[in-house]
Amino acid sequence: MTLPSPDAESEDGEEDVDYRFTLANERTFLAWMRTSLGLLAGGVAVHTLVQPFRLGGARRAIALSCLVLAVIIAVGGYAHWRRIGVAMRQGRPLPDTVMVPILSAGIAVVSVLAGVAVLLR
């Protein structure tokens, strides 16, 4: 049994999806968004709160990598949300996302940069 909806079948062959699934999609998007906001906050925090390193430009490199990663995750999260919405309406299997390896690699890069900067200070 699905929820009653005013127009269960639209004209272009796409059926309306149960709200539970669109809401789950929205939650996944929000989780990516919070990741992005966390990276954004990290970038700003590195800029304002961290003491200068001896290694020139290390702070700027760390902050910029955080910000670039934040933009990639925000745009990727939105694209993923859209793709899932389309796939659900057309009844196709849900698409995968490349953002998981991107996020892992990006955070690894930021961690290595931070580690090098702290060790050489």
Next chain:
Amino acid sequence: MNRAGLAAERTALAWRRTAVAAMITGALFLNHGVTSGWRPAAIAPVGAAVAMAALAAMSYLRNRSLHEGRYGHGRRVVAAATAVVVAVAGLAAAIEFTDPWP
């Protein structure tokens, strides 16, 4: 409560957490704007803080409408949230390049 009720509850809470994250980020921008001294360039971090406050307000409104059982208009909020985060991240990168380091 209908079958989508619990899912809506979880989604409302997710929006609320997002509002908290936006407020923390906005506070960091505000801190940066205040501590870097009042000059024309300080408008940028304060503007970013205002945008984060707008994102928090948007999240709160979506949270409330989900509580009231209105599940539509998710597309607009999602697109607007993405736009705000991307714009603020771009602004932060611009601040990063132009700001003198303390």
